[in-house]
Amino acid sequence: MALLRNSSRTRRRDTSGNRIWVWFMLPGTLWMAGFLVASLLLVAVLAVGTTDELGNPRFGFDLSAVRALADPAYTEVLARSLGYALLTCLICLLIAYPVAYTIALYGGRYKHALIAAIVVPFFANYLVRMYGWSVVLSDDGPLLRALRAIGLADGGTKILNSSFGVIAGLVYGFVVFMIIPLYAALERLDVSLIEAGRDLYGGPVRTFFFVTLPATRQGAAAGLVLVFLPAMGDFVSAQLMGGPDQIMIGNLIQDKFFQGQNWPLGSALTMLLMLVLLIGMLGYLRRTRKDEAEALR
Amino acid sequence: MTLVSTPTATAPARESARTAKRRRGRRRPRVLIAITTLFFALLYLPIAVVALFSFNSQKSLTVFDGFSLRWYRAFAHDDVLIASLGTSLRISLVAMAGSVLLGVALALGLVRCRTRLGSLAGLIMLVPLITPEIVTGVASMLLFKGLGIPLSTFTVMLAEITFSISYVTVVLRSRVAALNPEVEEAAMDLGATRWQAVRLVTLPALLPAALASAVLIFALVFDDFVLAYFTTGVDPQPLSVRIYSAIRFGVQPTINAVGTLMLAGSIALIALALFIPRLFGRRGGLDLLSGE
Amino acid sequence: MDATPAVRLDGVSKQYADSYAVHHLDLDIESGHFFSLLGPSGCGKTTTLRMIGGFSDPTEGSVLLAGEDVTDLPPNKRNVNTVFQSYALFDHLGVADNVGFGLKRKGVPKTEIRKRVGEMLDLVQLGAFADRKPRTLSGGQRQRVALARALVNRPAVLLLDEPLAALDLKLRRQMQVELKQIQREVGVTFVFVTHDQDEALTMSDRIAVMHAGRVEQCGTPEDIYEHPSTGFVASFMGTSNLMTGTYRDGKVSLEKGPDLPVGTRTGISDGTAVSVSVRPEKVWLSDFEPGMAKLSGVIRETVYSGPTTTYLIELAPGVTLSVLEQNTARARMEDRWSGGETVEFAWRPEHCLVLA
Numbered sequence A: 001m002a003l004l005r006n007s008s009r010t011r012r013r014d015t016s017g018n019r020i021w022v023w024f025m026l027p028g029t030l031w032m033a034g035f036l037v038a039s040l041l042l043v044a045v046l047a048v049g050t051t052d053e054l055g056n057p058r059f060g061f062d063l064s065a066v067r068a069l070a071d072p073a074y075t076e077v078l079a080r081s082l083g084y085a086l087l088t089c090l091i092c093l094l095i096a097y098p099v100a101y102t103i104a105l106y107g108g109r110y111k112h113a114l115i116a117a118i119v120v121p122f123f124a125n126y127l128v129r130m131y132g133w134s135v136v137l138s139d140d141g142p143l144l145r146a147l148r149a150i151g152l153a154d155g156g157t158k159i160l161n162s163s164f165g166v167i168a169g170l171v172y173g174f175v176v177f178m179i180i181p182l183y184a185a186l187e188r189l190d191v192s193l194i195e196a197g198r199d200l201y202g203g204p205v206r207t208f209f210f211v212t213l214p215a216t217r218q219g220a221a222a223g224l225v226l227v228f229l230p231a232m233g234d235f236v237s238a239q240l241m242g243g244p245d246q247i248m249i250g251n252l253i254q255d256k257f258f259q260g261q262n263w264p265l266g267s268a269l270t271m272l273l274m275l276v277l278l279i280g281m282l283g284y285l286r287r288t289r290k291d292e293a294e295a296l297r
Numbered sequence B: 001m002t003l004v005s006t007p008t009a010t011a012p013a014r015e016s017a018r019t020a021k022r023r024r025g026r027r028r029p030r031v032l033i034a035i036t037t038l039f040f041a042l043l044y045l046p047i048a049v050v051a052l053f054s055f056n057s058q059k060s061l062t063v064f065d066g067f068s069l070r071w072y073r074a075f076a077h078d079d080v081l082i083a084s085l086g087t088s089l090r091i092s093l094v095a096m097a098g099s100v101l102l103g104v105a106l107a108l109g110l111v112r113c114r115t116r117l118g119s120l121a122g123l124i125m126l127v128p129l130i131t132p133e134i135v136t137g138v139a140s141m142l143l144f145k146g147l148g149i150p151l152s153t154f155t156v157m158l159a160e161i162t163f164s165i166s167y168v169t170v171v172l173r174s175r176v177a178a179l180n181p182e183v184e185e186a187a188m189d190l191g192a193t194r195w196q197a198v199r200l201v202t203l204p205a206l207l208p209a210a211l212a213s214a215v216l217i218f219a220l221v222f223d224d225f226v227l228a229y230f231t232t233g234v235d236p237q238p239l240s241v242r243i244y245s246a247i248r249f250g251v252q253p254t255i256n257a258v259g260t261l262m263l264a265g266s267i268a269l270i271a272l273a274l275f276i277p278r279l280f281g282r283r284g285g286l287d288l289l290s291g292e
Numbered sequence C: 001m002d003a004t005p006a007v008r009l010d011g012v013s014k015q016y017a018d019s020y021a022v023h024h025l026d027l028d029i030e031s032g033h034f035f036s037l038l039g040p041s042g043c044g045k046t047t048t049l050r051m052i053g054g055f056s057d058p059t060e061g062s063v064l065l066a067g068e069d070v071t072d073l074p075p076n077k078r079n080v081n082t083v084f085q086s087y088a089l090f091d092h093l094g095v096a097d098n099v100g101f102g103l104k105r106k107g108v109p110k111t112e113i114r115k116r117v118g119e120m121l122d123l124v125q126l127g128a129f130a131d132r133k134p135r136t137l138s139g140g141q142r143q144r145v146a147l148a149r150a151l152v153n154r155p156a157v158l159l160l161d162e163p164l165a166a167l168d169l170k171l172r173r174q175m176q177v178e179l180k181q182i183q184r185e186v187g188v189t190f191v192f193v194t195h196d197q198d199e200a201l202t203m204s205d206r207i208a209v210m211h212a213g214r215v216e217q218c219g220t221p222e223d224i225y226e227h228p229s230t231g232f233v234a235s236f237m238g239t240s241n242l243m244t245g246t247y248r249d250g251k252v253s254l255e256k257g258p259d260l261p262v263g264t265r266t267g268i269s270d271g272t273a274v275s276v277s278v279r280p281e282k283v284w285l286s287d288f289e290p291g292m293a294k295l296s297g298v299i300r301e302t303v304y305s306g307p308t309t310t311y312l313i314e315l316a317p318g319v320t321l322s323v324l325e326q327n328t329a330r331a332r333m334e335d336r337w338s339g340g341e342t343v344e345f346a347w348r349p350e351h352c353l354v355l356a
Helices: A002-016 A019-047 A064-068 A072-106 A108-123 A126-137 A142-149 A163-174 A176-188 A191-201 A204-215 A217-233 A236-241 A249-258 A263-296 B007-023 B030-054 B070-077 B079-112 B116-130 B133-147 B153-178 B181-189 B194-223 B226-231 B239-248 B254-279 C045-053 C095-106 C110-123 C139-151 C169-186 C197-203 C221-226 C231-236
Strands: C007-016 C019-029 C034-038 C060-065 C080-083 C157-161 C189-194 C206-211 C214-219 C241-248 C251-254 C259-261 C273-278 C295-305 C308-316 C319-326 C342-345 C353-355
Touching: A019 A263, A019 B079, A019 B116, A019 B133, A019 B153, A019 B194, A064 A263, A072 A108, A072 A163, A072 A176, A072 A217, A072 A249, A072 A263, A072 B030, A108 A176, A108 B030, A108 B194, A108 B254, A126 A142, A126 A163, A126 A236, A126 B030, A126 B239, A126 B254, A142 B030, A163 A176, A163 A217, A163 A236, A176 A217, A191 A204, A204 A217, A217 A249, A217 A263, A217 B133, A236 A249, A236 B239, A249 A263, A249 B133, A263 B133, B030 B254, B070 B079, B070 B254, B079 B116, B079 B153, B079 B194, B079 B239, B116 B153, B133 B153, B133 B226, B153 B194, B153 B226, B181 B194, B181 C080, B194 B239, B194 B254, B226 B239, B239 B254, C007 C045, C019 C045, C019 C060, C019 C214, C034 C045, C034 C197, C045 C060, C045 C080, C045 C157, C045 C189, C080 C139, C095 C110, C095 C139, C110 C139, C110 C169, C139 C169, C169 C197, C189 C197, C197 C221, C206 C221, C206 C231, C214 C221, C214 C231, C231 C241, C231 C273, C231 C353, C241 C259, C241 C319, C308 C342
Parallel strands: C034 C189, C034 C206, C080 C157, C157 C189
Antiparallel strands: C007 C019, C007 C060, C206 C214, C241 C251, C241 C273, C251 C259, C273 C353, C295 C308, C295 C342, C308 C319
């Protein structure tokens, strides 16, 4: 058996004569290395750089920008961004799960069309969508008017310029990234598994918690990461839906590069953002590794 | 009369049908359907609002006064916005061509070349997918400034290509992996050189996926504003950057018209991209968007 | 017969990391022959074929086609063509373009391509399908397209990698006959890889049985079946009753059982432990001939399968023989033996082979 497996694996290799494929790979790799890797390294380098009198960046080794991150003004923004992003993840999960579940299990022959009806507009112009959403959430917008009409809101209720508004924006912006992996996981889920669950556990609620949820845990984990990454780096939602008290780390970065012209500080903030995201990614990878190891056992 | 003459026979049948239905758990889940309906309503509401008010005869964003095309006319006569549209189209075309060319080649190389260089390239390629756009934007801007390249339409093109290569590669990579390597060998067996085998057999097999991702890249780049915002110069800025400025600093209703056109355009393109694989007799491609 | 073999493998090995897929193979394949490489999966037969085709470089030894060393030539420079197991058709091209692919590469004029493709499609009975896309064809039809695509180039040698493996049994039988007919018609040397011994026996002029990277035995189908030289060949080719015992005075005595009459075999001294093989259909249950030494055993199992009945007969403790009988012998069902009965049986000594 070892011989067989070995031969069939290596067999493909020897006619392909690696050399030609290296040539295929080279332009793209060089491009990515030149533009992407180099540029990210540059951000790291500039984070420990300085500025001259005119505010132009200078290379060097100066930790003032990095030290500045400890300023409570910045840590507060970071904490707020984290809080917003995590809440966004949670709300997206709560919304996406029933929607994905309904489409995957009850969509019948329309399920592909339904999921396309969600995905297609979501990939269309983010900015215009967010702008439309801010109009919907505005004080005179259709949502608040409807809520006022049924008595769920009064004249003083506002959504915009609040944390709630920013989170609503983030959710609207990125909920699709939760729906896609959840839908994929639920569609893969064998319906007979749920039926077997009904037999074993009885009620649909118990079945859901003992059968459906564990089987889609990986989809949910992927969705959480996919939502967390862009939510953490977003600056549009806070700009359109929030006020001065709702700024996120993305707004700070934007400000340091465009208005404040403090590039080392902007770079340091960017690195800080990457660090947070990296920790999130590593957590996710460890989690899935563990899941895989358990599945193998 | 004969229809109702045997109630004793139908009653048990109905009974068993009902238990069967209950056993299969196929009762209509009213709560779930209500949530899903509400979700769809909220999903389309902002789009509908933008579209609706783009036809408003008045400036108001809250009161619809009557149907008019005045904002579309205003857009058509706005030289600055039209110039921006041209810039956006040029950027999208170049980014599409560049990233598909580099991405398809990279995908082929990554799947076929199992060396250490290959796995390193595979890792690099994933970086943009896990990096928020603001980081890529900041990094690209710093790079261009560092290299002394003045920010312009050209730098936007470079940045957009960089970001799009990953996308094309991820989509194409799974297609390449699904190809039967014997097909290329068959071409060589029939007298083709290695390069001819790739050109005559492998690339045509990848054509549907490449076309679909090209259309999609065009739409995504046309819509993108974060990267463009950080890397654009002052020569006619891309349309999305203009819209961003307009939205931030007081809305002119013209933006509703532009936004509606952009939404309609990208929805049409994305739908087209999903439909392309079917034209070639393959299953449709939602996986294009999820990258799975 | 051409004196130069169409294919010669000279000490060819293929080594992966620490194991040999093919180990020091010497093989001559005569021109015009239908030659089969037969063996279980992983025996190295496909690797051997790929080395002939140029898809895999031998780590040692050389490959000669019509006397010319082609070891370092790529596939497109070798006058051989391959029918792949997956058929490997070009899905974006029509059937005619698939078949014409090789000729076009060679720069054959268009009119001639059309003519030869047409002839070839007629030969494989696909004349009406020239404009179809391969995807719309059935498995058998796709297989024929693959065959036509290879043969139209008039290769000196056609390599076939389990081309019938994906077809269902009935179609497979039909294609076996057709393939053999086509081979006779075009006179091209076929090198055919298969793991199906029936297929190899019915189609081949010669068979090489491979096992663990080596050729166990090479010969005509009759040779291989009637005179297997190793236990592996005997058991791989059809069913064999393999027993072990000690060679003494032209007989083989079982440890706890009778002496078995065996065929003459030189070069074995008395007292050597040997294995012997006798085919189920070579065992007689009645109408014994003079010169047969009769043995007896107990029927343990009777398996009826239409034209034949198989009896499992216990000859000695732990030694059970499978015996096949045509159902002409005992016309009525009730005449057949049932479990527990003691029966007499015998074989011609030359049918019980002493294996190396």
